[in-house]
Amino acid sequence: MSIPTASQAAPIRTVGTAVVGSMGPELRITGPLHERFEEILTPAALAFLTELHHRFAGRRHDRLADRMRRRFEIGNGHDPRFRDDTAHIRDDPDWRVAGAGPGLEDRRVEITGPTDPKMTVNALNSGARVWLADLEDATSPTWRNLIGGQLTLRDAIRGELAHTSADGREYRVTTERTPTIVMRPRGWHLGDRHIDFTDRTGRTLSASGSLIDFGLYFFHNARALIDAGRGPYFYLAKLESSEEARLWDDVFSFSEEYLGIPHGTIRATVLIETLPAAFEMDEILYELREHCAGLNAGRWDYIFSIIKNYRGRGARFVLPDRSEVTMTVPFMRAYTELLVQTCHRRGAHAIGGMSAFIPDRRDAEATARALEKVSADKRREAGDGFDGTWVAHPDLIPAALAEFDAVLGARPHQLDRLRDDVEVTASHLLDLRIGRAITRAGVRENVSVAIRYIEAWLRGQGAVAIDGLMEDAATAEISRSQIWQWINQDRRTEEGDLITAEYVERHIGEVIAQTARTEGDRFDDAADVFREVALQPEFPAFLTLTASRFLTETA
Template sequence: MAESGAQHHGIRILGPEQPGSERILCSDALLLLAELTRRFRARRNELMTLRAQRQLKIDAGAMPGFLPETADIRKKEWQILGIPSDLQDRRVEITGPVERKMVINALNADVKVFMADFEDSLAPAWDKVVQGQVNLADAVRGEIDFVHPDSGKAYTLREDPAVLICRVRGLHLDESHLELDGEPIPGALVDFALYFFHNHEALLAKGSGPYFYIPKLQSHLEARWWAEVFAFAEERYALQPGTIKVTCLIETLPAVFEMDEILYELRNNIVGLNCGRWDYIFSYIKTLRNHPDRVLPDRQAVTMDKPFLNAYSRLLIKTCHKRGALAMGGMAAFIPAKDPEQQALVLQKVTKDKELEAHNGHDGTWIAHPGLAETAMAVMDRYLGDRPNQLHVTREEDPPITAEELLEPCEGQATEAGMRANIRIAVQYMEAWISGNGCVPIYGLMEDAATAEISRASIWQWIRHGTVLDNGKLVTKALFEQMLTEELAVVRGEVGAQRYDQGRFDEAANLFRSLTCAEQLTDFLTLPGYEILTESTRMDNRT
């Protein structure tokens, strides 16, 4: 049934058969997916049109802000339904792709939660999508293990692993390997339906539940869409309303003005919001792309202590805690260094970052590597003590945070060194992504799609608005082309000629060039990247 070309309940499977696909793409799972798609795909498409229409207004000079038509929701007293016991304490969460070894190591780490990611840290090649669902189903049942094919090292799950939360793809992404009525199925529905169908009973039986992270929301109308999806699934399987629990990432500039409304729309299901800082910085660039007074400096200079980002963090905390919801902090993208001096510097930076979040009142924080768990946990323990969270930190004494604060220009310099670093990072990440790897250590940081988005969007913005670098050079397409050629040579030297020549660096450079030199800023690099990724799958299938 699960082989390529098979049809069930109107769904055509276009991807090649994978190990475990018969189990994951079983008839009943596809029936749920078909029902969800028929009911919710058209509205998803309308919501994408509404996104584009809102962006056109901002491009024409309007600025995002709090919605006058939903002022009553912001003023009224109301609370979310509640937070399950195993989600009350989320002081440190680790994130990573749904690859088998990663799933085991993350669940075994000294953290409270593992966010298993089908989104920014996974390049959604067909085999990764199917195998990722197999891995999570095995993990939920405590049956996951892995033996490294080279070293022979065995990995197994500890007795009391971290709580599992599944992050689905954003609403803008389709799954091209599954079609219904001749159209691709939204990737978000694929990830949600398959994880929910296969795991909700086993999760509830062991005292947990079907928990999700929702990325890249841009409005409360999109939150309402998700609320309707959850309500349908709960009713379909005779579950108590509110059984599905969700945390939403606030990682787009439009969404920061609708946090109360997002919590309200999802009040039966939501347990918290999260500061998705890297995507938020990218969204600031993308949303305000036509506004020359909002050009950001080097990515390295845009830190959480900058006024517009600190206001975002504080507003999220105040909004969440007023409604009884958790306010999760952002990602420390650092990875441990082998050199002792470098490692000390890494831990110092992580400590400073986490102290700012904990001091502001966040209930938990993110790391990308198990080696940072002890450091992050020590900071959060100092602030939380015996409390599971910081819901008592209301920030009621804060003056109201205004739209002007959230949109405030960011001080700092665009530099040649920063531009060259952006080029090297973006090329290496895109090369990995189109090769099927969405989570890549580069220069001491765990890069995912969000950080690569900042790298390429910054240069586009600098070209668009005639930014002058610290050495007096004007950023133009010609300067970018020159630097791209030079930095490709640097990358070749760093990774080695053999790795470079056997890799897909030229394809990545062409993708990077097309995105950076385009007249219009492309919404997401993963959209053209996915076309390259799926073409590889089609070629493999033909072979």
């Protein structure tokens, strides 16, 4: 199928700030058309997005309904397990995934971050092998961030990106060897507040954030990326089942045909960051096998998923302070070792988790201590067989690179390490015993981090440096979900405090009172969002869905 030109695409008309398809299924843009947005929201691109929604929006809603049923079952005592109906996939030793595409062969250090111009330039100059260009957890989904991020990526891929900050500083890409870009679209659960989709039955729904982000990036950049010797590569977030992976694979196959690109050109790396997905790693790889490069251990969202699914199941499923849930506790060790073993059996890269420390050049001693922890974390990952890892800041790249260089040497990966010594059962994945306490400081930290992150998110920032760590939506989810669980499981702190909504409310008041306020800040709104997602009887599946109601386009 050839790419439709603007004249061949479904006719559009402008109504105020809206662009509307004139016939059949249609997309309606409700966000304003800012400077250069027409370069991304072209008639041909909108025709492609419309076709994606026509073909796949219904299946997306089916998969989201599956998620609700699965959470209900776990909440009622039915633990996840390895599926009987897909045992033949796990037991078949012969199938393999497509593996790394051009430019993805060596992934030993990947840097993550949002797609604003400054962060993009910093990432491309960082020296990392891969840049995760994040439109999901590290991006607050304002219209300017989403379409502006697409513009930034378009310019970067064509070598046209330059940025001058408000203080007059110029940012340009200065290195010839830039990281391979792997873009992360929003997860299946997220709609788009700025684009509506009307299906053939006349129903008007929010467009899929996943299809919008993927579709615009792929449509505008696939050929340019291929011509540059790389390709259209994606990180897939929040998957919970092989059926969701199959949906993505069908989206990829259709999109390749639509643009006349060879089948299998797209490569995807799936974040295993939900508890149900940990029980279907083989199946997820299998469904995506013609487009799959690997799996990533999304550690922070994985912890959040554990809490979310087991939040009401009793005291033995309650985790201690967030800082105590490290990668060496039993359920995290089991999950990561199973991921490496599964990947390498199938020829897929295994990518390790995030190091979120932000170096402070004003405190050399504290920075040195923190960098040693980063090195120890990466040393463990490389020793366990991971082929690469994530960092959140360029200053962490040398420490991470040194540990992987020590293990890999000149090799691009260690797929030959099959980890036949690993034996992980369902009970290992659900062994949440840590033996540590909930502390008064842990409660306070969760309240403080969550409110400060939400406040920045409401102002349009999705990745925020807080107390020396880079926080994003995933870490904020841990903070608020722990508070909810501790309240509803009648937990006490190590100091003897009963954790109630009233007790947490006192901490909220202290955080707000001790915060330096500025004109136009969103701390009052952030506190209201936090109360709604952490203190109410109902548990919202994602805090960003609640917070979106408070998000304004002035951000």
